[in-house]
Structures are given as C-alpha cells and as structure tokens.
Amino acid sequence: MQKIKGLLVSMLLLAGILAGCNEAPAENKGSTKEGTSTSAVNVDATDWPRTFKDALGKEIVIKKKPEKIASLWYFYPEILVALGEPPAASTEKEYLSSLSYLKGKLDSAEELGDKVSPSIEKVLSIQPDFILATEHHEAVYDSLDKIAPVITLKYKDIYEDWQYGLRTVAEIIGKEDEAEKVIDKMMKEITTGREVLKSMEGETVALILSWDGKTFNVLGEGNPVYKIAFDKEKGLGLTPDDTYTGANNEFTTFEGMSTVQADHIFLIGDITKEEKLMNGLKESNVWNAMNAVKKGNVYLMDNSAITGGPLATEYAMQNILTALRK
Known part of the structure; x- marks a missing residue:
C-alpha cells in the first residue's frame, strides 16, 4: 500500500513540473541583419503585448496580433504575402498586382494611391491597426499618426537586405517562425544553385x-x-x-x-x-x-x-x- 501511495505522489509531482514547463514563456528572437537561421527556436506567436522600436526611435506597443495592416511602400505587401498575411490596403496596388508572385494575392486589399503621397482619406476609411511607412512619408506622418500607430522602417535597410526586411516585419505581426522557414528554404535553394552554376x-x-x-x-x-x-x-x-x-x-x-x-x-x-x-x-x-x-x-x-x-x-x-x- 505504501509503495502505491509513494508512486501516486511521484506521479503528481512529475505532472506539476511538466505543467510549470509548459507555462514558461517563449523567447522572442527579434530581427537581425545577419544571414544566420534560428528556425530551431520555437517562437510563441501569441507573445503579446510586445514593444517594437522603429527607425525613428519611437517605441510602439503592439497589444495583440495586428489584423489590418496598411502598407505605404511597395516592398511591404510582398513581405506580408510571403508571411501569409496580405495587407488590408496598399499603395501602388495596381502595379504590384501585375507582378508574377503577387497576382491574385492582393485582390482584397484596398488601393491607397501613390507610395509617396497616399490618400489619407482612404487610409482613414479602412481603420487599420497599424500603418507600415518609410522615411519618405515624413510629410504625411502626423496625419497618418492620427489614424493609427505608424511604424517607420528605413527604405534602404529593407531594400538592400531581404532577410532583414522579412524578419523585421515578422516581428511586428508575430510570424517569426514563418520568416525563418522562408529564409531557410531560400538559402538552401541559393546554395544548391551556386553549386550548379560552378560550371560557368x-x-x-x-x-x-x-x-x-x-x-x-x-x-x-x-x-x-x-x-x-x-x-x-x-x-x-x-x-x-x-x-x-x-x-x-x-x-x-x-x-x-x-x-x-x-x-x-x-x-x-x-x-x-x-x-x-x-x-x-x-x-x-x-x-x-x-x-x-x-x-x-x-x-x-x-x-x-x-x-x-x-x-x-x-x-x-x-x-x-x-x-x-x-
């Protein structure tokens, strides 16, 4: 009987330890400009709220996963689509929709007009959770900021490093794991391709x-x-x-x-x-x-x-x- 009681106590203690482990928060990797992959780290996409510091040094508190993103520069929709989260609205939608990898992917997005001078009225009409901008939007920043929090990233940083852009946007929307999967797949294809082209x-x-x-x-x-x-x-x-x-x-x-x-x-x-x-x-x-x-x-x-x-x-x-x- 004593052996049975001892076994039950041990099982209860083990269950308590496992439950405590399951409640431990996942580590937030954040974005990086390095090309190394960290896909082995399991990021908890429900890790909200989170604070993001943008290129202007502004700290934006993101209380929950953004559902409606307004994209004001042409590379944002592409990044969001790669992460499985198309924007709710975008500038230059007609042009972007003509690109081979975005055909049919932006059908539900609202058109916001020119990438440098987006329609403030249209941005207001969709009531986005967040607005993704660049330093090129300084002239309309105050107007946009009255509609929703504006997250500004530097154009050159993203344009010249697709991995950095992917990881940074992923951090904003809680898709870090997905970003690492995309990067891993791409780098494997590039490495294989480099070997194939050695004959040239x-x-x-x-x-x-x-x-x-x-x-x-x-x-x-x-x-x-x-x-x-x-x-x-x-x-x-x-x-x-x-x-x-x-x-x-x-x-x-x-x-x-x-x-x-x-x-x-x-x-x-x-x-x-x-x-x-x-x-x-x-x-x-x-x-x-x-x-x-x-x-x-x-x-x-x-x-x-x-x-x-x-x-x-x-x-x-x-x-x-x-x-x-x-």
Missing part, C-alpha cells in the same frame, strides 16, 4: 534594366538583383562584367551599351512589351555587335525581379538558374 566559372554576366526600351541601366552593387546574382555567400556567385562597378549606371544614349562585353546578358523590363522591345533592339547595329548577343546569350526577365523583397529575390534566382543551367 570564367563566363561573365551583365544585368541591364530598361523601363521604356530607350534608357538602359547596368545594375550595380546597390541593386538586390545584383546581389542574388553575384554575391559569393548569399547569392549565386556569378562573375559580373568588370566594365562596371559600384552603383547603377544609367546610359543617356543607347550607344553606351556597346561597352558591355559580358558573355551573358539579362535584360530586365516589362515582358508584356517583349516583342516591341526585342524588335527594336534587333534593328540596332550596336546591339547586334555585343558579345552576348552574338553568342545568343540574352535572356529576358520581368521587372518582378527588382522590388528587393523575398519573393522578388526568389523570382530572380529561379530565372537566372533556368537560363544558365547547363
């Missing part, structure tokens, strides 16, 4: 952007597509055309393109105008004399690649791999 060692690549078929820009180190193509650790490790280094280089005349001697060219633009663009280029002696053109190594990529977010990065990576895999 010694061949050079140029990324050229044209919005109108008249002005052409060779993308430089400040562009996210450049990083995914050429970075040796976070990108595909390709070799850039050494004619151009630094930031984007705009050519005022088409003839400026004749100096690009890359073995491969990715021409980035509106692929809905592909036929018109290519017909015009094929008539140019400058274009036809270029190294990549003579080798038949010109590939078109939609401007879906240039927003700088996680989905754009994945889109660019997949296009590059499809074109260059041998």
Whole structure:
C-alpha cells in the first residue's frame, strides 16, 4: 500500500513540473541583419503585448496580433504575402498586382494611391491597426499618426537586405517562425544553385534594366538583383562584367551599351512589351555587335525581379538558374 501511495505522489509531482514547463514563456528572437537561421527556436506567436522600436526611435506597443495592416511602400505587401498575411490596403496596388508572385494575392486589399503621397482619406476609411511607412512619408506622418500607430522602417535597410526586411516585419505581426522557414528554404535553394552554376566559372554576366526600351541601366552593387546574382555567400556567385562597378549606371544614349562585353546578358523590363522591345533592339547595329548577343546569350526577365523583397529575390534566382543551367 505504501509503495502505491509513494508512486501516486511521484506521479503528481512529475505532472506539476511538466505543467510549470509548459507555462514558461517563449523567447522572442527579434530581427537581425545577419544571414544566420534560428528556425530551431520555437517562437510563441501569441507573445503579446510586445514593444517594437522603429527607425525613428519611437517605441510602439503592439497589444495583440495586428489584423489590418496598411502598407505605404511597395516592398511591404510582398513581405506580408510571403508571411501569409496580405495587407488590408496598399499603395501602388495596381502595379504590384501585375507582378508574377503577387497576382491574385492582393485582390482584397484596398488601393491607397501613390507610395509617396497616399490618400489619407482612404487610409482613414479602412481603420487599420497599424500603418507600415518609410522615411519618405515624413510629410504625411502626423496625419497618418492620427489614424493609427505608424511604424517607420528605413527604405534602404529593407531594400538592400531581404532577410532583414522579412524578419523585421515578422516581428511586428508575430510570424517569426514563418520568416525563418522562408529564409531557410531560400538559402538552401541559393546554395544548391551556386553549386550548379560552378560550371560557368570564367563566363561573365551583365544585368541591364530598361523601363521604356530607350534608357538602359547596368545594375550595380546597390541593386538586390545584383546581389542574388553575384554575391559569393548569399547569392549565386556569378562573375559580373568588370566594365562596371559600384552603383547603377544609367546610359543617356543607347550607344553606351556597346561597352558591355559580358558573355551573358539579362535584360530586365516589362515582358508584356517583349516583342516591341526585342524588335527594336534587333534593328540596332550596336546591339547586334555585343558579345552576348552574338553568342545568343540574352535572356529576358520581368521587372518582378527588382522590388528587393523575398519573393522578388526568389523570382530572380529561379530565372537566372533556368537560363544558365547547363
């Protein structure tokens, strides 16, 4: 009998210890600019309230998971969709909805107009829980702040580092685990792709952007597509055309393109105008004399690649791999 009583007491004590462990709060990772993954850490998405310090140094108390987010800059909807939480409203909705990875994903979102000067009346009408802004919204900040708390993040920080943008927005909406899953998946794909493209060692690549078929820009180190193509650790490790280094280089005349001697060219633009663009280029002696053109190594990529977010990065990576895999 004493043995049975002793066993019961031990079981009750064990149950109490386990219950106490289950009530221990999960650790909040927060955002980071480092590329390391912390997906093994289990973040409790119900860890509310939480305090977020934005780029203006303002501490915003987020009492519960935001349900209605108003997005005022073009990379926010992409990040939110990647996290499974499309915004309730967004600026530039019509343009964003045309991007390959956002088609059908913003159908329920309200249009807020221009990204620099959004419609205050429309923002007011949806009564968002929070407004995601950048430093470009200083002129309308006070008006927006009267509607809902405004969280300001620096444009350059997010545009130049998709992992940082993903983690930071995830912290705001309580989707840290989801962010790490997206990053893990992407980095595995990038690492695999880098190995596949080792067969291209010694061949050079140029990324050229044209919005109108008249002005052409060779993308430089400040562009996210450049990083995914050429970075040796976070990108595909390709070799850039050494004619151009630094930031984007705009050519005022088409003839400026004749100096690009890359073995491969990715021409980035509106692929809905592909036929018109290519017909015009094929008539140019400058274009036809270029190294990549003579080798038949010109590939078109939609401007879906240039927003700088996680989905754009994945889109660019997949296009590059499809074109260059041998």
